Amino acid sequence: MELQNDLLIRAAKGEKVERTPVWLMRQAGRILPEYRAVRNRLSGFIELAQTPELAAEVTIQPVDILGVDAAIIFSDILVIPEAMGLPYEMVEKKGPRFPKTISTDEDLKALKKADAKSDLGYVLEAIKITKKELNGRVPLIGFAGAPWTIFCYMVEGHGSKTFSKARRMLYNDPMMADQLLKLITDSTIEYLKAQIKAGADIVQVFDSWAGILGPEQYQRFSMKYIAEICDAITEVPVTVFSKGAFFARSEMRHLNCETIGLDWSMDIQNSRRLIGENKTLQGNLDPCALYAPDVEIEKATKKMLDEFGTSRHIANLGHGVYPDIDPNKVKVFINTVKEYSAKLRSTEI
Numbered sequence: 001m002e003l004q005n006d007l008l009i010r011a012a013k014g015e016k017v018e019r020t021p022v023w024l025m026r027q028a029g030r031i032l033p034e035y036r037a038v039r040n041r042l043s044g045f046i047e048l049a050q051t052p053e054l055a056a057e058v059t060i061q062p063v064d065i066l067g068v069d070a071a072i073i074f075s076d077i078l079v080i081p082e083a084m085g086l087p088y089e090m091v092e093k094k095g096p097r098f099p100k101t102i103s104t105d106e107d108l109k110a111l112k113k114a115d116a117k118s119d120l121g122y123v124l125e126a127i128k129i130t131k132k133e134l135n136g137r138v139p140l141i142g143f144a145g146a147p148w149t150i151f152c153y154m155v156e157g158h159g160s161k162t163f164s165k166a167r168r169m170l171y172n173d174p175m176m177a178d179q180l181l182k183l184i185t186d187s188t189i190e191y192l193k194a195q196i197k198a199g200a201d202i203v204q205v206f207d208s209w210a211g212i213l214g215p216e217q218y219q220r221f222s223m224k225y226i227a228e229i230c231d232a233i234t235e236v237p238v239t240v241f242s243k244g245a246f247f248a249r250s251e252m253r254h255l256n257c258e259t260i261g262l263d264w265s266m267d268i269q270n271s272r273r274l275i276g277e278n279k280t281l282q283g284n285l286d287p288c289a290l291y292a293p294d295v296e297i298e299k300a301t302k303k304m305l306d307e308f309g310t311s312r313h314i315a316n317l318g319h320g321v322y323p324d325i326d327p328n329k330v331k332v333f334i335n336t337v338k339e340y341s342a343k344l345r346s347t348e349i
């Protein structure tokens with residue numbers, strides 16, 4: 001099936017595009033009443049994610065309702081630990097919880113490498129259905145968490161300000177940390193390859209907790225494993241989003257990936273200078289800018305587009321869209337990107 005709108009893929013590869021493609025991290029779910037209507041028919045997030053027809057439906061909603069240039073498959077990064085033998089729960093208003101965590105060698109030994117086909121077949125099925133229903137309208141993004149971020153949840157058991165249990169292991173038992181990170185990495189590579197085989201046109205690795213490591217530990221315990229994933233995925237373009245890893249931007253130019261995501265604290269011109277011309281940059285409007293009046297959203301979006309320029313940019317927020325953002329504000333952002341980025345190109349000589 002040929003893509004009718006392939007702006008995202010072409011921008012990722014560094015090809016010329018008529019306008020800047022735009023989508024939002026965490027666009028599936030959260031902000032749309034249409035999503036909540038589907039979710040309220042079920043017991044919660046996990047049941048929805050494990051029901052391929054409905055997961056496909058909420059994956060496509062933002063394409064129909066918001067007009068984004070890509071769909072991202074409705075799932076979560078925490079399906080990997082579950083497939084490795086560590087199930088999670090989603091606690092209403094609190095987020096994910098792991099009843100069991102990894103702290104001893106015995107805990108580690110009880111884990112296995114995730115088998116994408118048998119353990120994560122529901123995600124692959126959702127991708128297949130979504131591809132069929134999208135019918136080539138826009139590309140479908142597959143994703144996984146970066147090994148370090150997954151490690152944080154598996155050791156800590158839930159979100160944390162400091163992730164001090166996870167970081168303690170890096171000092172107390174770096175060998176054990178490496179073993180766990182390697183098992184997550186191997187599981188993730190197989191999982192991403194299975195997503196691509198099922199139909200994902202591009203994949204993104206989310207390192208949401210990159211920013212809690214210092215530069216040396218980030219290289220040693222996070223970037224190293226992300227690099228392994230990038231080297232292994234050769235079938236489609238890869239995006240790496242390491243939130244808070246401003247200190248690693250010059251190293252990111254060496255990753256075997258097409259696109260680097262920027263959070264809103266990373267200034268655009270410096271990031272381009274540090275990362276170089278050979279990567280597409282994705283981002284990076286402050287998610288809170290969408291609380292502003294429409295004219296201010298337009299202004300901030302145009303300023304962002306002026307700074308990124310007309311080549312190698314995918315417009316997005318600097319992190320996932322916040323749950324209480326009015327979908328109409330998201331539309332102002334999306335429409336401004338579409339109109340203004342086309343105008344910027346039409347005035348280029």
Ligand SMILES: Cc1c2[nH]c(c1CCC(=O)O)Cc1[nH]c(c(CCC(=O)O)c1C)Cc1[nH]c(c(CCC(=O)O)c1C)Cc1[nH]c(c(C)c1CCC(=O)O)C2
Pocket residue numbers: 024025026027028029030039044045072073074075076077078090094095096143159206208320
């Ligand atoms: C750290 C992380 C998680 N999950 C994810 C990350 C990395 C991105 C980031 O940093 O935001 C990634 C994720 N989670 C979800 C998606 C689906 C696709 C999309 O819309 O981008 C994606 C890409 C669905 C979800 N994941 C979750 C929901 C809400 C569950 C519900 O409907 O009750 C959804 C739609 C739950 C979740 N899952 C996670 C948390 C901390 C929470 C609770 C708080 C929150 O909602 O963000 C772990």
